[in-house]
Amino acid sequence: MRWPALLCLVLPLLAAGTTASAAQPIRYCDYPVYPPISWSDGHEVRGLAPQAVRSVLGELGYEVTTVVLGNWKRCLLDAAEGRVDVVLAYRTPQRDDGLLFSRVPVLREEVAIFYNRRKPVRFDRLDDLASYRGGLLFGESYGAQFDRFVAEHGNVEWVSDSRQNFGKLIRQRIDFIAHERRTGGLFVEQLAGGENIAALPRPLTVDYLRIAVSRRSPLAARMDEIDAALQRRVEDGSVARWLDDSERGYRAMLAGDGVPR
Numbered sequence: 001m002r003w004p005a006l007l008c009l010v011l012p013l014l015a016a017g018t019t020a021s022a023a024q025p026i027r028y029c030d031y032p033v034y035p036p037i038s039w040s041d042g043h044e045v046r047g048l049a050p051q052a053v054r055s056v057l058g059e060l061g062y063e064v065t066t067v068v069l070g071n072w073k074r075c076l077l078d079a080a081e082g083r084v085d086v087v088l089a090y091r092t093p094q095r096d097d098g099l100l101f102s103r104v105p106v107l108r109e110e111v112a113i114f115y116n117r118r119k120p121v122r123f124d125r126l127d128d129l130a131s132y133r134g135g136l137l138f139g140e141s142y143g144a145q146f147d148r149f150v151a152e153h154g155n156v157e158w159v160s161d162s163r164q165n166f167g168k169l170i171r172q173r174i175d176f177i178a179h180e181r182r183t184g185g186l187f188v189e190q191l192a193g194g195e196n197i198a199a200l201p202r203p204l205t206v207d208y209l210r211i212a213v214s215r216r217s218p219l220a221a222r223m224d225e226i227d228a229a230l231q232r233r234v235e236d237g238s239v240a241r242w243l244d245d246s247e248r249g250y251r252a253m254l255a256g257d258g259v260p261r
Contacts, residue, residue: 028050032045036249052106085217085219088211092147100215103227104227111181114166129153136156138158163187
């Protein structure tokens with residue numbers, strides 16, 4: 001007869017412990033130079049990526065703190081080593097070592113080759129790029145085949161800032177940039193000389209942004225729940241709406257002072 005009374009005492013304590021555990025702050029790392037996926041208005045990180053992370057993890061009971069580091073490579077390294085809990089990233093074999101990726105993708109992304117109209121680039125197959133000088137951001141990966149190509153040919157200059165990269169392309173210091181088509185198109189709109197930059201219609205690759213969780217994070221045990229919550233937001237149109245809202249917000253900021261921060 002004492003068991004029911006004991007359970008009445010124990011179960012609320014267990015529930016309280018679960019809630020307390022779920023409420024612990026989660027560190028989300030972002031490098032906000034990829035509008036409309038993530039960007040900064042000078043005060044906070046905005047865009048589809050932080051919105052999706054906060055919404056999905058908020059449903060699971062977590063409080064999300066955004067961490068901004070000096071480049072994307074640092075975000076990936078800190079996530080793999082457990083200093084931050086979550087990022088939004090493409091899945092690669094190398095990243096699998098330290099990260100768990102959602103089965104449900106947040107967004108399909110097409111990576112394009114951007115070039116200067118004054119110096120056209122021929123791209124029918126990957127080897128065609130071997131005779132050109134390219135630009136990439138530190139930490140970027142656009143598939144195992146492209147990564148091997150870059151490592152073998154050594155014809156890419158690495159930088160930490162998209163403005164610097166596209167500026168070099170405008171000044172013809174490099175010949176091409178591999179970049180997400182949507183993000184690159186938005187970015188060159190506000191650059192002096194950007195009218196000379198175009199993207200080839202043939203994509204370099206197509207990949208999918210996913211929620212990536214550090215294997216050392218408490219989130220690692222909740223990937224099924226993350227997938228379920230993300231799937232609901234894809235199906236109810238939330239992800240598409242956040243993407244549209246972010247693009248409008250970014251354009252509005254540019255219209256306000258012409259300079260993204």
